[in-house]
Amino acid sequence: MSALAALDGLETRDQRALGVAAFHEGDLAAAISHFQARCLQDSSDYETRYWLASAAAAAGAGEQAAGILDEARTLHALAVLQALDVDVRRLGADRPYAAQVGTQLYARKLMASASYCLGRALDFDNLDPNTMVTYGLSLQHQGRIQEAVDVFTAASEVFSIPGVHQFLLYPLFYVDDRLARVSAESRRWGELYAAAPPGPPPAFANPRTAERKLRIGYVGPSFTRNQVAPSTVPVFEAHDPQAVEVFLYTPDPAAEAPLPDHCTMRKIGHLSDEDAAELIRGDRIDILVDVWGHTAGSRLRVFTxxxxxxQIGWINFMQTTGLTCMDYVMHADSMEVPGNEAYFTEEIWRTGEIMAPYRPSAERHPPTPTPALKNGYVTFGSFNNPAKLNDATVAGWATILKARPADRLILKYGLFTDPVLQRVTQARFAAFGVRPEQIEFRGHTTGPDYTREFHDIDLALDPSPVPGGTTTVDAIANGVPVLVLKGQDFYSRTPLPLLLPCGLEELVVEDWDAYVARALELTADVQALDALRARVRPGFDNSAYRDEVGFTRRLEADYRRMFQRWIDKTA
Structure with a gap:
């Protein structure tokens, strides 16, 4: 007797259970009928609506499924609010209360409930930039990219605030035609907030020879307390004080971890853009490097x-700044895609096989065998922001899991503590036949707890076309193979310089069909998978990523060539 027939005989005739059984047996029409009947019985039943959304998507009714999923998410968010003793009725009438609750929920990473509150906090007669930005971010963090773009677009039009407008640039890299849209919006930002001052270009008293000790300045909100630190700190330490003088411009040097004595720290947090630029000019900097780009805390207007x-862009922001005052942006060789340079105001400077060194955590644990040897099933994993799980990525990963019903997927990120985001994600995968119990969610961890979790992953899966960065190199540094898609533009190709220098060419594929096939091939033979794993960490440890001095010498040589170009151009 089938599961559906067995349930059909139950006196309770639970419509949801009948629908789930029909769904798993492939009878989508029956499943949809049962789910719809249950929804009519209970207008607040979000769980059944999640299943109905999955069934509608599986039946090809994508637009209808999206609407049902939105309804399920809203009902679920309301249930979370009620469980937290939030006065839901008050939210619609008391905007300050809605803003307060929404901000608190945002801080707790409960993004679905936060966005519900923050959307009701908007007073269109008296809009607040902080509320609008937080609302847009709460949508972006759920992967509701177009809604986030709409909010940030409105905020950029209402408020002439450069920091508010910058929030629009990041989600644009998730949309169709992203290169053109990011390029256009970055240039628009530059025209509005960073136009070149009138008059002739500044004259520099810098000695006009590249064969001397150059003065290199780096600008960033921090150099030791964020995601760029594993790359910037090794470079600062490896800079040759006989070849260059290093100046670090940051809001508060006292807040930084110890840096080499040959680095001169400059505090600029209290300075206006004009005063910061005057300080840098007074230091007679030859090469000025921005390590942050259009991200909160940037000082790009100083460069104007x-x-x-x-003046150069490096590390954190690989897209164009849109500013004509920026001379170069640095990319690894394998990121090159002919024609992409048209979307940059800067010249793309190729740095070789990597963009920067990477120093792994000192809290790495000793290597372990692939966990499938003891588990008896394969564990796939992704430690990426849930916003990166676009429809193509979900479809590809779900195809892998459907082919391997005993295997599972770990999705780890701080935002996955939200039960609504968890259930929405399960519903999206279920549309392709993945059972909810195949997906495990994990939240944020740090230090040895974070690095230990890589030991639970047999094969890490990289999203596309918005790929992982730090999470990918962390996985490789901890011995986990990462399967990546080559991608069609420079940004989707950022995983290539992470894998290729480590000798892991077999983990790069051309399209999603090849991605699914390679994932199944790599995990079909657990002994072979373990042999691959045994190569990953040594490949990283012996790669250019760990040659901090070698990379920095090449970087210094690049700086010298850039400066010589400036001399020749301004002769």
């Missing part, structure tokens, strides 16, 4: 005042 002869 052209305080140095050569």
């Amino acid at each position: 005042l052209r305080p140095a002869p050569v």
